[in-house]
Amino acid sequence: MDETTLPQAFRVTLLPQQWTFDASPDQTLLLAGLAAGIRLPHSCRNGTCRACITQMTAGDIQYRIEWPGLSREEKQEGWILPCVAQPRSDITLDAPAATHIVNAPRPVVLQAPRPPDPMASDRDADVRVST
Template sequence: MIYQVMIKPSNVEFSIDSEQTILSAAMEQDVILPYRCKVGACMTCICKKIEGEVEYRHLEPMLTYKEQQQGWIFPCQAYAKSHLILTFEE
């Protein structure tokens, strides 16, 4: 399944296949997102999900329940389950 990801407030958009992580899809399309380790340990890529659904297939995110409820995700480990709107600003 192919979804669209929008990064706010810059309104940068890219496509993502449901079989790739958000970070890998962005990198493949030359969309620059912050990252360092690619395994969710460094927290460099953490962003807030404004809209949409993601899932984690390999590693559960190192986020508290409260952080997850607030919408925080790790794009390096998250797979899209719908169209997404994300922000790297609080």
């Protein structure tokens, strides 16, 4: 299939969750997942850190960069970097670390205790003055 005949989108299936989302041929699998509310592990988004490394069990991809941070052996075993991989067919990924963004735990925001307001202090009311 050449670039001029690619469909509008391909179906991406994540295992073992059985979650699916669509990815257009000009979109990376990582960004398509995020747009669909699914977070794959990632960091650099340029194919060098390998935080997103995932095994593709079915499908065909094309990389946005010439040689992403994978060895020849890893490529032959089906490992891909979704941050720079664009679909060229329907894709199945073994992605047990993927999470639904809406179901992900919310970060805890800690706030420092507020200091007492010096103007609201009662300490002057307890002082007795003798004359």
